Amino acid sequence: MTPRRLPEGFLLGCATAAHQVEGGIDNDWSRWVAAHPEAVNGGGDASIAIDQYHRYREDLEQLGSMHHNAHRFSVEWARIEPERGRFDRDALAHYEDVARTCRRNGMEPVVTLQHFTIPVWLAEAGGFAAPEAPVRFARYAAACAEALGDTATWWVTVNEPTVVAVLGHLEGQWPPGERSLRRTLAALRGLLRMHAAGAQALTTVASHHGRHAQVSIAHHERRLVPRDAASRVDRTLARLPDYLFNRWFLRSCVAGRILPPVGHGEAVPGLAGSLTYLGLNHYTSEAVSLDLRAPGMLFARHEAVPGLPVSSAGWAIDPLALRTALTVLSREVGLPILITENGVADDHDELRPAYLRDHLHAVVEAIESGVDVRGYLYWTAWDNFEWVEGYTKRFGLIAVDRQTLERLPKPSAALFAEICRTGELPDATPD
Ligand code: FCB
Numbered sequence: 001m002t003p004r005r006l007p008e009g010f011l012l013g014c015a016t017a018a019h020q021v022e023g024g025i026d027n028d029w030s031r032w033v034a035a036h037p038e039a040v041n042g043g044g045d046a047s048i049a050i051d052q053y054h055r056y057r058e059d060l061e062q063l064g065s066m067h068h069n070a071h072r073f074s075v076e077w078a079r080i081e082p083e084r085g086r087f088d089r090d091a092l093a094h095y096e097d098v099a100r101t102c103r104r105n106g107m108e109p110v111v112t113l114q115h116f117t118i119p120v121w122l123a124e125a126g127g128f129a130a131p132e133a134p135v136r137f138a139r140y141a142a143a144c145a146e147a148l149g150d151t152a153t154w155w156v157t158v159n160e161p162t163v164v165a166v167l168g169h170l171e172g173q174w175p176p177g178e179r180s181l182r183r184t185l186a187a188l189r190g191l192l193r194m195h196a197a198g199a200q201a202l203t204t205v206a207s208h209h210g211r212h213a214q215v216s217i218a219h220h221e222r223r224l225v226p227r228d229a230a231s232r233v234d235r236t237l238a239r240l241p242d243y244l245f246n247r248w249f250l251r252s253c254v255a256g257r258i259l260p261p262v263g264h265g266e267a268v269p270g271l272a273g274s275l276t277y278l279g280l281n282h283y284t285s286e287a288v289s290l291d292l293r294a295p296g297m298l299f300a301r302h303e304a305v306p307g308l309p310v311s312s313a314g315w316a317i318d319p320l321a322l323r324t325a326l327t328v329l330s331r332e333v334g335l336p337i338l339i340t341e342n343g344v345a346d347d348h349d350e351l352r353p354a355y356l357r358d359h360l361h362a363v364v365e366a367i368e369s370g371v372d373v374r375g376y377l378y379w380t381a382w383d384n385f386e387w388v389e390g391y392t393k394r395f396g397l398i399a400v401d402r403q404t405l406e407r408l409p410k411p412s413a414a415l416f417a418e419i420c421r422t423g424e425l426p427d428a429t430p431d
Contacts, residue, residue: 003424004364011108011375012420013068014397015341017115017159018076020384021052027078028123029116029387032175039173042392046385050400056098059407062398063381064105066413067420071102072340072377074112074159075148078119081140092147099151110340110377111148112156112218113141113198116164116174116387127176128165128190129183138197145205145213153214156279156340157198160220161191162245173388192252199274216279217253218340221246221329223285223321225305231289237300238288250278254333277374278333281341282322284315313345313393317355319362326366326373336372339363343379345386345393352397352412354429360419361428378416382407 006012019029023046033045052059063071079091095111102109114137122130141157158164167174169184178184199215206213224242226234253275284304291301304316311317326337344355360376367373383396391402397413400406419425 003426004361006360006364006376006419006423006425007367008423010373010423011070011110011338011377013070013072013107013375013377014063014381015072015110015377015379016052016074016381016384017112018074018079019046019049019115019117020380020386021050021382022076023047023049023051024053025076025078025117026082027076027117027119028127028175031120031123032177036177039388040390041388042390044385044390048405049385050382051405052382053094055405057101059382060098060101060105060107062407062409064107066409066417068107068417069420070110070375070377071107071381072110072112072156073098073102074115074156075144076117077114077122077140078117080143081119081136084119084121084136087140087143092143095144096147096151099148103151108154109148109152110154110156110338111144111152112159113137113144114157114194115159123176127168127187128194129186130190133190134193134197137194138201141198141201142205145202149202149205149209149211149213153212154338155202155213155215156218157195157202157215158191159218160281161188161195161217162249163220165191166245188249192249195253196274214276214338216275216277216335216338216340217249218279218281219250219329220281221325223282223318223325224288224302225285227287227289227301227303227306234289237290237298240298241288241300250329250333275333275335277336277338278329279340280325280329280337281379282325282339283342283344283379284311285318285321286316309351311344311351311355312347313389315345317344317351317358319355319358322359323362323366326363326371327369330366330371336374338374339376341377341379343395345395347394349410349412352410353415356412356416356419357426358428360425364425 075095081087099109165184165187169178169187172179202213202215222245224238226238228234286302287305289301304310308316308318344352346352380395382398383394383400386393399408
C-alpha cells in the first residue's frame with residue numbers, strides 16, 4: 001500500500017510563544033507569578049524559561065535541520081513597547097532577525113502579536129477592556145508589520161482570546177485573577193476590538209508595501225460532548241460552553257459585526273474581512289455532565305471522554321475530534337485553515353509518536369473530504385514554561401535540561417523530522 005502523503009507545499013513545523021521560551025520579560029504574567037508564586041504548579045517562573053531570547057539562532061537552526069518548513073513564534077508586546085507609546089527599535093530588530101533566521105533555515109515564519117501576555121502599563125490601565133487597548137494594539141501591530149512584513153506573510157493577531165478571557169476574568173487562575181462574568185464579557189469585547197484594529201493595521205501596512213498579509217486569530221476549539229448522549233441535561237450543559245468558547249468570538253469575526261467606537265476619539269474598524277484564514281488550536285475532547293458542586297463552572301463537570309487514552313495532563317487523546325473540528329469550522333467560516341497548535345503533554349515521550357501520527361492522519365482525512373488545510377504546527381518544539389503548570393507539563397519534541405538548558409531531542413522529534421522530510425505518514429494506530 002502506498003503511504004498516505006501530506007499535500008505539496010503543506011506547512012509543517014512547531015509553534016511557540018515568547019513568554020514560554022524567551023526569559024527576561026517584564027509583563028503582566030511575570031508580575032503575577034512574582035506576586036502569586038503558589039499559583040504555579042511545582043514552583044518556578046519564566047525569568048529564564050529556556051533562554052531563547054539569546055539562543056534563537058541555534059534553536060532555529062536545529063528545527064531547520066529537522067526539515068521543518070514553518071515556525072510559529074510570538075513577538076512580545078512588553079519588549080517592543082515597554083512604555084506607552086515608546087517603541088524599542090532594538091526589540092523590533094531582534095524579532096526581525098528571528099523571522100529572517102526562520103527563513104534562512106527554510107522555515108516560513110508565522111508571527112503571533114499577542115500570546116496571552118500584555119505590557120504592565122496596559123494591564124494597569126484595565127487590560128483588554130481598557131478603552132485605549134484597540135488603538136494601542138493597532139499601533140503595535142503596525143510597528144511589527146513595518147519591521148517584519150517583508151519577511152513574514154502569516155500573522156496571528158490574538159492567541160486564544162476566549163481562553164485568556166475566561167481563565168483571567170472568570171476562573172481567576174490567570175492574571176488579573178478576576179472572577180466576574182461582567183469583566184469576562186468586557187475582556188472578550190476588548191479582545192475582539194483589538195483583533196479588528198490589529199487586523200486592519202496589518203492589512204493596511206501590507207498593502208501600502210504592495211504585499212499580502214494572511215491574518216487570523218488562533219481560535220481554540222474545544223470539542224465538548226455530553227457525557228451521556230441520552231441525557232438532555234448533559235446535552236444542554238455541553239451546548240452552553242460550546243457557544244461561549246467555540247462560537248461567539250469566531251462568529252463575531254466572521255459576521256463582520258461592527259463594534260462601536262471605543263473612546264480616545266478613534267473609531268475601531270469593523271470586523272468584516274478581518275480573517276483571511278482560520279488559525280486553529282486543538283488538543284482534546286471533553287465530556288460534560290451535571291455537577292451541582294461547581295457553580296463557577298456553570299454546574300458542569302468537564303472530564304476526559306471515558307474510554308479514550310489520556311495524556312500526562314489528563315487530557316483525552318482523540319484524533320477524530322481534530323478531524324471533526326476541521327470539518328465543522330471549515331463549514332462555519334469558509335476559509336483555509338492553518339493548524340496553529342496541536343500537541344500532547346507526555347512525561348516520557350511514550351504517547352507522542354502515536355499522537356503525531358494519528359492526528360496527522362486525521363488532518364489528511366479532513367483534506368481528502370474537501371477541507372482546505374494549509375499546514376500543521378505541533379505544540380511545541382521545546383519543553384517550556386507552561387503557564388500555571390510551570391515546568392511540570394512537557395509538550396516538547398525536544399527536552400531542555402533545567403540546570404544546563406541543554407537541548408535534548410526526544411525520539412518523537414526524529415519521527416516528526418522524517419515526516420517533514422518525506423511528506424509521508426507512517427501507518428496510523430489500528431483501531
Ligand atoms: C495552548 C496555549 C499554549 C500552550 C498550550 C499547551 O492553549 O496557546 O501557549 O499553553 O495550550
